[in-house]
Amino acid sequence: MxxxxxxxxxxxxxxxxxxxxxxxxxxxxxxxxxxxxxxxxxxxxxxxxxxxxxxxxxxxxxxxxxxxxxxxxxxxxxxxxxxxxxxxxxxxxxxxADDWHARFSCTGRSYVYRIVNRRAPLTWENGLAWRVIQPLDAAAMHGAAQVLVGLHDFTTFRSVHCQSASPVKTLDRLSVEREGDRVSIHAAARSFLHHQVRSMVGCLAMVGMGRWSADDLRAALEARDRAALALNAPPDGLYFVRATYPGES
Amino acid sequence: MxxxxxxxxxxxxxxxxxxxxxxxxxxxxxxxxxxxxxxxxxxxxxxxxxxxxxxxxxxxxxxxxxxxxxxxxxxxxxxxxxxxxxxxxxxxxxxxADDWHARFSCTGRSYVYRIVNRRAPLTWENGLAWRVIQPLDAAAMHGAAQVLVGLHDFTTFRSVHCQSASPVKTLDRLSVEREGDRVSIHAAARSFLHHQVRSMVGCLAMVGMGRWSADDLRAALEARDRAALALNAPPDGLYFVRATYPGES
The missing domain is CATH 3.30.70.580 (Pseudouridine synthase I, catalytic domain, N-terminal subdomain)
Structure with missing residues (x-):
């Protein structure tokens, strides 16, 4: 074996x-x-x-x-x-090795979420990115995202179907970059709650549209209540990027 | 009107x-x-x-x-x-303006050709890139590509169905870049012959595989003979990127 x-x-x-x-x-x-x-x-x-x-x-x-x-x-x-x-x-x-486990040995996971920020429908990227029509301020999104980095109770950003024992997680990175009409959101943590990345992206989009401030995002986090969530971003734009393991570079 | x-x-x-x-x-x-x-x-x-x-x-x-x-x-x-x-x-x-013509006013056209250089089949990029299994030396491809830049008779790189009046064209740019397992070929000219980019890419792939030298590429160009073509790359990887017009930045 x-x-x-x-x-x-x-x-x-x-x-x-x-x-x-x-x-x-x-x-x-x-x-x-x-x-x-x-x-x-x-x-x-x-x-x-x-x-x-x-x-x-x-x-x-x-x-x-x-x-x-x-x-x-x-x-x-x-x-x-x-x-x-x-x-x-x-x-x-x-x-x-027999004791290497893809899930339990994993010490870090990262995702990227891809937004195409334009009015026109997607062509070859249909289903591969989230089209957001309203102009997004990526710098404001990046600034607000730092509110979520660190050790927090992420209940607001957790699906009601989440099976994780605890809503408390440490988010290592949440960064937002724009290149032309592409906005990419990079998230890294040891582990994530169910729907956490999509929920964080949905709220960051509200910030990017100017409908939420960083303080609104902080209030949503501190509410520890799924009802405080603005928006769950669609799955289309989400990619599991990388898993890290001890001893791997 | x-x-x-x-x-x-x-x-x-x-x-x-x-x-x-x-x-x-x-x-x-x-x-x-x-x-x-x-x-x-x-x-x-x-x-x-x-x-x-x-x-x-x-x-x-x-x-x-x-x-x-x-x-x-x-x-x-x-x-x-x-x-x-x-x-x-x-x-x-x-x-x-009434005299602006998408085809006849156009003074520059550029294409990008996308190669994924790996053994594994493509997933979401299927039909959107050319998968090349043999390892490609992108630096060798870029060096050889410069043989084709400038004013030449591109008969070798022209489809037999090409309707252009002359096979003589000026190629302004042909550059090859690698990023991870992605190899991108950028081509720019006032105009191109039918199949010219795909034919140039096919020959550059031969160089990248080590099966052709830059001198072989030069000999193919100088042969002015479609039979001297090594390979016509598939359409999958080819993208029309940009058209330029007088007075546009």
């Missing part, structure tokens, strides 16, 4: 999310089915994060235990061949 | 190309149909360049003469509403 770690890119548009669902396709199922096709083994694939329907992965990390003797490179090539035409690709595959 | 200039973004995947075709959808037809829907006028839309099937537009310029009295902003909004669900968006619309 070998534990294999995978780096996975996926387009979230056709999926109900990462996690296997009875009622529709998932990234987890696509990979598990591909492994079964290659090894004839029914294995469980564990990921660093369970993304929602419509959320994308740039470099999701995952692992599975496989009995068949196969080299990591050959496994990667075989899985990519089997995954077609699903928009899921194994970017890297390596054998890891 | 007012002449309106449009800036158009489009995803080339579902289209037979820019130009109206009897046998399938085109970007030109999508826009002409949208104009007809808004104004009840059968107008011809002229573009700065006629892109091939599968080629994309970041900021194509085009124009049409419209009798109906309508403000440019309202026309843009109405066209974008009518263009759905086609992946074509009017990014800007303005009234221009």
């Amino acid at each position: 070998t534990r294999f770690a995978f780096t996975v890119e996926f387009d979230g548009r056709p999926f109900m999310g990462w996690q296997r669902q009875a009622h529709g396709p998932s990234v987890q199922q696509a990979i598990e089915d591909a492994i079964a096709s290659v090894t004839s083994e029914a294995v469980a694939v564990h990921a660093a994060g369970r993304t929602d329907a419509g959320v994308h992965g740039i470099a999701m990390r995952a692992h599975a235990d496989i009995a068949k003797e196969i080299a990591p490179f050959r496994l990667m090539e075989a899985l990519n061949a089997r995954l077609r035409p699903d928009p899921v690709a194994i970017l890297a595959c390596e054998a890891v | 007012t002449r309106f200039a449009f800036t158009v973004e489009f995803d080339g995947r579902p289209f037979m190309g820019w130009q109206r075709q009897a046998h399938g959808p085109s970007v030109q037809q999508a826009i002409e149909d949208a104009i007809a829907s808004v104004t009840s006028e059968a107008v011809a839309v002229h573009a700065a360049g006629r892109t091939d099937a599968g080629v994309h537009g970041i900021a194509m310029r085009a124009h049409a003469d419209i009798a109906k009295e309508i403000a440019p902003f309202r026309l843009m909004e109405a066209l974008n509403a009518r263009l759905r669900p086609d992946p074509v968006a009017i990014l800007a619309c303005e009234a221009v």
Whole structure:
């Protein structure tokens, strides 16, 4: 039995999310089915994060235990061949220690949220970014975002379906950059609550539109009440970027 | 009668190309149909360049003469509403002088060609970039590309269907940049021959793979023979970026 770690890119548009669902396709199922096709083994694939329907992965990390003797490179090539035409690709595959766990060993997660700030509808980016029509002040968004950085009770920014034991998390980074009509929001933390990034982005958009001040954002945070949330941004613009592990650079 | 200039973004995947075709959808037809829907006028839309099937537009310029009295902003909004669900968006619309012509007034055109240089299949970029599996030496590609810059007979890099009066063109810029596994090729000229960018990119990829030297590229250029072409890159990675006009910055 070998534990294999995978780096996975996926387009979230056709999926109900990462996690296997009875009622529709998932990234987890696509990979598990591909492994079964290659090894004839029914294995469980564990990921660093369970993304929602419509959320994308740039470099999701995952692992599975496989009995068949196969080299990591050959496994990667075989899985990519089997995954077609699903928009899921194994970017890297390596054998890891038996106690390496994609979720529980992970010490840092980062996301990027992509906004296209213009009136015109999206073309090839439809479903891959959030189009915001109102002009956004990215500098104001970045300034207000710093209110959320640090150790806080993020109940306001947490889905009612969140299963996390505690709403208290440390947000390491929340930065906003503009390049032309593109506004990118980068978020990093050891872990996030369910819907936390999308909820923070929704409130930052309110700041960018001039409808909320940084003080309004602080008041929403301190309310510790989901009802204080301005807006939950759509999944379209959200990408799981990176998971970090001890001993990795 | 007012002449309106449009800036158009489009995803080339579902289209037979820019130009109206009897046998399938085109970007030109999508826009002409949208104009007809808004104004009840059968107008011809002229573009700065006629892109091939599968080629994309970041900021194509085009124009049409419209009798109906309508403000440019309202026309843009109405066209974008009518263009759905086609992946074509009017990014800007303005009234221009009667002698302004999207094609004949254009003094410069630029393209970018996007390569993803990796083994894994593409996910959300499928059809939006060319995946090249062999490692590419972008610095070698950039160096060799300079062989093509300047005034040359580009017969080797010209489709047999090219309708241009002369194969002699001045290439102003051909540069190659790498960022991670992304290789971008930027090309600028007053005008290009049919398939010229894709043909140049195909040969530069041969250089990047180490199968051609800069001297091989020079020999192909000097052969002035389509048979000397190594490879025509697929349309997927090609984007019309910008058209320039006198008096515009």
